[in-house]
Amino acid sequence: MTDAAALVCFGCQPRLRPMAVPRYRDLLQRYRLDAAFRDAVDATVDGLDMDLIEAHPVEGLILHPRDGSWLCYRLKDHPTKLEVKDRLVLGLAHMAIAARAYPTPADLEEDRVKRIAVSEVDDFLRRLTDRLRKQALDADGLAVPHPELEAAWRVYAKLPPTHHTPTQQLSKSSTQHVVKQALEWLVEQGMAYRAPELGAGHYRLAHRFRAQVREAAASAAFTVLCDLRRTHLGEED
Structure with missing residues (x-):
């Protein structure tokens, strides 16, 4: 769960790019290849009241706060x-x-x-x-x-x-x-x-x-x- 939370933390920094941060790049690759890890990351995102739109190889984890979420920008x-x-x-x-x-x-x-x-x-x-x-x-x-x-x-x-x-x-x-x-x-x-x-x-x-x-x-x-x-x-x- 620590690695899942770390990947979500990277995704919450939208200007961060995986190619510039080796740990972010490796966790993103693991998300795409490891079903159990992907489930853990998805559960973490869901618990934060967000949707995971995409795990993009260049732009990283793309997250979207749900309507009414405490993370939603107004x-x-x-x-x-x-x-x-x-x-x-x-x-x-x-x-x-x-x-x-x-x-x-x-x-x-x-x-x-x-x-x-x-x-x-x-x-x-x-x-x-x-x-x-x-x-x-x-x-x-x-x-x-x-x-x-x-x-x-x-x-x-x-x-x-x-x-x-x-x-x-x-x-x-x-x-x-x-x-x-x-x-x-x-x-x-x-x-x-x-x-x-x-x-x-x-x-x-x-x-x-x-x-x-x-x-x-x-x-x-x-x-x-x-x-x-x-x-x-x-x-x-």
């Missing part, structure tokens, strides 16, 4: 004190990153690194807010609610895309700052990597992020964003 737990409207737009940015990168079920199954940029996500969201605004009323002029999205996109639409401080940093009142904040959080969680060689504000999304999105893909808000993203792609074609 935007109100953000280390920076956020007001309600800030949490709304930050949550929208996270969903937009996922929907832009993985708009179809096939994208969620494709083992290919996705590249993304702050400006691309912001542009995507601005297109979506315009479309959501147009779709907000039905043929009879009655409101068509997207309860998980409406408040967020209305706040987002009021913010400027860019606004710089006197030191030329992106102001917190700009949407590109919100998107960058979301991407930097993914970096901290081992789900994205900065890619400055591709240009300022560019990132690569890790397999770990795709696996986590796959777990949350049933969200109604995520489905709406994906539908709009696919419409946008069809128009580009």
